[in-house]
Amino acid sequence: MDQEKIREIEKDKYMKLFRRQNICFVRGQGCKLYDQSGHEYTDFFGGIAVNCLGYNDPELVRAISEQAGKLIHISNLYYNLPQAELTERLTESGEFDRVFFCNSGAEANECAIKIVRKLAYESGSGKTTILTARESFHGRTLATVTATGQEKYSAPFAPLPGGFRYVPFNDLEALKEAMTPDVGAIMLECIQGESGITPATYDYLVGVYAYAKQKGVLLVLDEVQTGTGRTGAFYCYEHYGIKPDIVTLAKGLGGGVPIGCCLARGEAADAFRPGDHGTTFGGNPLACAAANVVVGRLQDTDLLAQVAEKGEYLADALAQKLARHKFVRDIRGKGLLRGVQLDESLPVASVVGKMLSLGFVIGTCGHNTLRLAPPYIISHEEIDEMTDTLETIFANTNL
Numbered sequence: 074m075d076q077e078k079i080r081e082i083e084k085d086k087y088m089k090l091f092r093r094q095n096i097c098f099v100r101g102q103g104c105k106l107y108d109q110s111g112h113e114y115t116d117f118f119g120g121i122a123v124n125c126l127g128y129n130d131p132e133l134v135r136a137i138s139e140q141a142g143k144l145i146h147i148s149n150l151y152y153n154l155p156q157a158e159l160t161e162r163l164t165e166s167g168e169f170d171r172v173f174f175c176n177s178g179a180e181a182n183e184c185a186i187k188i189v190r191k192l193a194y195e196s197g198s199g200k201t202t203i204l205t206a207r208e209s210f211h212g213r214t215l216a217t218v219t220a221t222g223q224e225k226y227s228a229p230f231a232p233l234p235g236g237f238r239y240v241p242f243n244d245l246e247a248l249k250e251a252m253t254p255d256v257g258a259i260m261l262e263c264i265q266g267e268s269g270i271t272p273a274t275y276d277y278l279v280g281v282y283a284y285a286k287q288k289g290v291l292l293v294l295d296e297v298q299t300g301t302g303r304t305g306a307f308y309c310y311e312h313y314g315i316k317p318d319i320v321t322l323a324k325g326l327g328g329g330v331p332i333g334c335c336l337a338r339g340e341a342a343d344a345f346r347p348g349d350h351g352t353t354f355g356g357n358p359l360a361c362a363a364a365n366v367v368v369g370r371l372q373d374t375d376l377l378a379q380v381a382e383k384g385e386y387l388a389d390a391l392a393q394k395l396a397r398h399k400f401v402r403d404i405r406g407k408g409l410l411r412g413v414q415l416d417e418s419l420p421v422a423s424v425v426g427k428m429l430s431l432g433f434v435i436g437t438c439g440h441n442t443l444r445l446a447p448p449y450i451i452s453h454e455e456i457d458e459m460t461d462t463l464e465t466i467f468a469n470t471n472l
Contacts, residue, residue, distance in 0.1 A: 076097055094426075097109050098114075101127070103129070103448075103450060104450060104451050106434060113432060114434050115455050118446055119446045119448050121324070121446065123324045123325055124329050125325035126370065127448035133367070137362060149353075156357075156361045158361070163368065169342065170337065170338045171338075173345075175352050175355035176331050176332065177212070178321065178324060178333055179213055180212075181297065182335075185335050190236070192341065201236050202255045203260050204238050204239075204258070204259045205259075205260045206239065207240065209221055209262055215233065218230060218233075219234050238256075242261075242271065242273070245276075245281060245284070256290055257290055258293050258318075258319075261292075262298070263310055263313070264298070264304070264406065264407060266298040266299070266410070267439055268440065269414060269440040270438060272405060272406065292319075294310050297323045298324055301367065302325065303410050304381075304408035305378075305384055306377060306381075307377065309407065318338060322336070328363050330360050330363035332356070379449065383456070384410075387445065388406070390456055391404050394460050394463070395413060398467045411445040411446075412442045413445070414441060428459075428463065433458075
């Protein structure tokens with residue numbers, strides 16, 4: 074099927090949801106992607122922070138292939154060996170007591186929200202309200218789009234579920250002022266991804282943690298984008314020296330195979346009873362087999378250290394080559410999740426298009442920000458090539 078036919082089918086039959094680039098990738102190898110014409114591209118977007126091991130990783134491909142040849146799906150009415158292995162891997166450190174597997178980050182956050190509400194119901198406390206941050210992003214289901222502190226995502230789908238209140242990000246005093254007796258949890262991202270790669274300051278997140286403890290409310294951290302090694306630690310919250318009650322994962326957890334995860338400890342881990350929550354596909358043998366490879370690679374090799382080192386290398390390259398341009402407003406992030414915010418005079422979409430034409434895949438996010446989330450196996454050479462290309466584009470921009 075040629076490109077024109079693919080575009081025609083999408084235009085006529087697919088719901089009008091995506092603004093697609095005019096390209097169809099058909100295969101990948103390492104950090105390289107190839108289109109139908111055989112053109113090569115270096116990937117600095119990773120399928121929106123998903124393809125952490127790159128493309129065609131031998132161990133991941135072997136695990137998926139072998140599991141597909143044995144058992145793809147059985148439902149959660151029966152025991153599941155790959156799921157048990159993954160559960161053990163994710164809980165053996167003692168940080169969390171229990172885990173629930175689902176299919177996406179939104180579903181993982183839905184699980185976290187339901188835990189908060191179930192605890193309030195069981196105790197009769199009335200603590201059903203969840204504080205979230207403005208500019209946050211927690212998913213696209215009705216509950217998670219409401220938890221998301223951006224009206225543009227939720228307003229078209231009113232009436233919305235109640236029980237969410239929004240506070241400014243990185244403003245501890247504002248959060249304290251919003252604390253009322255009906256609040257049962259605070260739900261935050263360590264780095265706000267969709268709104269522009271904005272990290273929580275150290276003092277803020279540590280302060281929120283301490284305040285949640287003081288008030289006896291749950292701290293839920295959405296690490297769908299920052300977890301599973303993206304920032305150079307398995308969980309981004311480790312950089313802050315805190316321990317949330319609930320953390321959610323997805324994106325990179327399966328290395329490209331859809332899987333989400335909600336981890337909880339203490340009373341949050343024991344909130345549910347049989348029938349309270351569930352999933353048909355979540356945690357099936359195929360998805361868990363893939364996730365076991367990713368988690369194993371992060372736990373058993375020096376991959377996390379590589380992410381941290383390459384993240385600093387990328388940050389230094391961006392600062393040295395791009396910061397001098399007057400339309401570069403900020404460069405921020407952690408590990409291999411970086412954002413370059415540009416002045417509105419230079420639309421990020423035009424930069425993404427130019428980079429794609431020159432063989433580099435990069436992404437965008439809020440506030441006119443370029444988003445960089447390459448596979449963890451990205452090389453120094455590939456970082457140099459990408460940042461040199463960005464520098465050339467910026468140098469030839471007449472602003």
